[in-house]
Amino acid sequence: MVCLQLSNRQSGYISPVIDLAKYALIGTLVVDVKEKGWVMIVEQIGASTIATVTETGQFARFIWRSAKSSVSSVFRGKTWPLVFTQMLIIGVKSVPVIMVTGAFVGMTLAFQAYDQLAGMGLGEHIGILINLSVVSELGPVLSAVMLSGRVGGALTAELGTMHVTEQIDAISSMGTDPVRYLVAPRILACLLLTPVLIVYADLMGSFGGYAISVWFFKINSQAYWQFTAYGVTLWDVMVGLTKGFFFGAAIAAISCYKGFNCKQGAQGVGQACTEAFVVSFIAILALDFAAAIISKSLYSIFYPIRSLI
């Protein structure tokens, strides 16, 4: 119901935003026409289309190569130490920052939602809202965004610098496949540990929400947990954690690709990092949307719809 209200309220705001976007687009086009003429613009559109298609193809081939070597790395004992090193860097060292993210999400949700719910006499239901949001959406997505900044940026910068200083060529020249040596361990570490990190975010999110609701707003602790247990099912938790595998793989693959293909020079590395973050961020949101559609339709096959209030 809360969600419904929100979406009703939002629809009013959307049309001016779209208008604004239209004007901005037309504005840039007009400036472009004045400066370069129509032919140049058509040329530019063509060139950027070709560039996009080329890049997509390259990325797809890179993903395919990395996926193959990641799978074969699992069965090669030699690469495990590399995976463990990356797990330390990517996973273990991200735990504190992920926990802080989770805690703030839970706390903020509790604070924002309480007065509306309490006004309707539904204060004790707040546990459902907080924990469901944290477990199925905010925990996974915000952890992934955090990771794409913390881990993705570092991966791109590291591999980009290695590319610029010919270290990746050096690995090839010594007869080792750089994708197998550099990319596969990073993808495996990211893929396997993102769901685990999401568990930490979920845990701290629930705790943060609990702390604000029960300690600050004085909601009955037993009622809080009873409603939560009724509203949040194992399915919701599992959907959230499953997303973690996809988010982790996407972050690592995109960051490694950008690092491997970065342009020469300090500016090239910087640009690659920016692009890696932006593309991972969009990929996370798109994957999350896809996951929402798939999980909802799967759920409706197996279970009847649940009313949460």
Added chain:
Amino acid sequence: MAEIDKDSGIIVTKDLTKVFNGKAVLEKLSIAIEKGKTTVIIGPSGCGKTVFIKHLIALLRPTAGEIFFKGQRIDNLHERDLGKIRMQMGFLFQGGALFDSATVYENILFPVRQHTNISDRRQLDEIVKSKLAVVGLDGYQSYYPANLSGGQKKRVALARAIALNPEVVFYDEPTTGLDPVRSDVINELILKLKKELGITSIAVTHDMTSAYKISDRIVMLHKGKILADGDAEYIKNHPNDTVRQFILGQVSEADVAALRVSGTKFASQFNPKDFEE
């Protein structure tokens, strides 16, 4: 010139062509490199020398043409199968390309760990010690590349390139950026490797002192083609103007004229003291 076929030398290229963004960097380059000799590729900066030797180790793939190593075609091999070929080659990169997150010891052991199953600590120590001794840097095992000078980095990189006892070593501008004494250390090393280990060397350089000293054969590339090919004496007395200008380090008349046109007097000529009160 005699017809080049795939067994004419240890490395053979046939009609090697590389096009970058519609511009041909190498044009139908055919060359056979002899085993056990040092071949030096010279040419002005940007003439495709580095691109050329990167093709020989298949770091770059040709747009057209074929490359053979010991009679086997390598330019169309899958990355997976290239591993075995590349184990017989070493490549010294221009900046050394040492892994800066690892010590000298780990750097040299990288190819050894990747391609052998030696795990005995003492044996590994021995390999690193002997390779570093070749380049005269034994005792630097625990250093990180950041703590080495430019010349030392190149020598460690050379030690890493020969870690698997390759038959062919490629040198990308081995003396660039080093002072004359350090350059000569590298030259002596290249000669020593050839004499003691019988390594076939292919070096790319525009340092003529170094080229004369180490080469058995000098090939000059110009605009993606072979302009001159012969031993040091032949190149020194080459009749072609472009070759002479390059080896003597002279600017051509046309370039001088271009510099003269613009002049050094500017319309807005001023001195710092013009701005004083």
